[in-house]
Amino acid sequence: MLKVDGSRYVPRLEPSNYKYNYVCQTCKQAYPRKRRMNIERYRCSRCGGRLMLED
Ligand SMILES: [Zn+2]
16 A cells, blocks of 8 residues: 655645745736735735745
8 A cells, every 4th residue: 555654745836946925815816926025015816815934
């Protein structure tokens, strides 16, 4: 049987290249970024909602 050690099950959807994951507070659209950005200045391109940094 397959040995389950947990570390093999890294979620594929998780973008490991990106350090910061910004998410729209309204429509939950994700905006992964490699660098920080000013969430006061950037808005969601889908709905115009505010972004928040998700850890
Ligand atoms: Zn949005």
